[in-house]
Amino acid sequence: IFGGFPLEKPFKVSVVEKTEEENFIVEKILYRSEFDIYIPSLLLHPKTESAKTPAVIYLHQMGKEEALKEKTVMEFIADGYAVMLLDLRGTGETAFYPEQPGRGESIIIRNSIVSGRHIIGERVYDIIMAAEILSARPEIDREKIFVYGKGAEGLMAVFSGALSDKIKGVIAKDILNSYISEKEFRQRYIIFVPNILKYADIPDVASLIAPKPLLIINAVNSMNEPVSAGNLHSSFKRTAEIYKLLNAEKKF
Numbered sequence: 001i002f003g004g005f006p007l008e009k010p011f012k013v014s015v016v017e018k019t020e021e022e023n024f025i026v027e028k029i030l031y032r033s034e035f036d037i038y039i040p041s042l043l044l045h046p047k048t049e050s051a052k053t054p055a056v057i058y059l060h061q062m063g064k065e066e067a068l069k070e071k072t073v074m075e076f077i078a079d080g081y082a083v084m085l086l087d088l089r090g091t092g093e094t095a096f097y098p099e100q101p102g103r104g105e106s107i108i109i110r111n112s113i114v115s116g117r118h119i120i121g122e123r124v125y126d127i128i129m130a131a132e133i134l135s136a137r138p139e140i141d142r143e144k145i146f147v148y149g150k151g152a153e154g155l156m157a158v159f160s161g162a163l164s165d166k167i168k169g170v171i172a173k174d175i176l177n178s179y180i181s182e183k184e185f186r187q188r189y190i191i192f193v194p195n196i197l198k199y200a201d202i203p204d205v206a207s208l209i210a211p212k213p214l215l216i217i218n219a220v221n222s223m224n225e226p227v228s229a230g231n232l233h234s235s236f237k238r239t240a241e242i243y244k245l246l247n248a249e250k251k252f
Contacts, residue, residue, distance in 0.1 A: 001196050002121020006034050024077050033126045040087040046077045054144035055082040055134045059153035063092020088123040118193050124159045131166035150174050152191045162208035169213035177235035181222035206239045211248035
């Protein structure tokens with residue numbers, strides 16, 4: 001449904017810069033996700049004596065610099081997590097129109113459809129490659145690599161967790177509860193994957209993460225309105241059933 005992933009991994013990782021803050025160390029990393037696609041990123045290490053550090057890939061619509069401003073990032077570091085912030089293709093340093101993110105995203109979506117590969121799948125691949133980088137680092141606990149995302153990026157986190165064995169858990173906040181609705185959709189265009197309902201709805205994709213931990217912090221409907229706790233459980237009933245089937249109820 002994404003148009004496929006590259007058959008080969010033209011992996012190249014460069015540490016461009018390393019600086020030290022009061023409570024953490026920052027590495028600016030540039031990695032090649034595909035042959036001609038480079039992803040600027042930041043890796044924030046907490047200053048800890050722990051032999052192995054858990055890690056979170058933190059996704060933000062506007063890229064790594066905007067993510068760095070979020071309180072949640074500092075909370076993860078305070079809790080002992082390394083945090084990797086990404087400029088997914090078309091965001092941050094790689095944005096077409098940094099001052100008009102909606103316009104830039106629309107262009108990227110159109111271009112990706114013409115090329116036969118949807119942009120959400122390309123960004124999911126960027127996330128999967130970030131997890132590969134983390135799992136290869138000796139100071140990172142490869143059994144504790146998680147992805148956090150909100151909104152459309154939360155949905156990307158779900159897809160990534162379903163497709164990568166390097167990602168050991170997903171935290172998704174304010175994600176769309178279903179592609180099926182009788183009402184109109186007031187969502188970012190990027191979340192709409194052509195023909196996806198021929199194969200799966202969002203709860204079905206979430207089920208593929210099982211038995212790995214999955215935390216959904218709120219969900220929204222097609223109108224981008226918060227759904228109640230009851231509707232949230234109802235929407236992801238199928239997901240809960242799969243977790244129960246795998247004896248992993250406590251992980252969802």
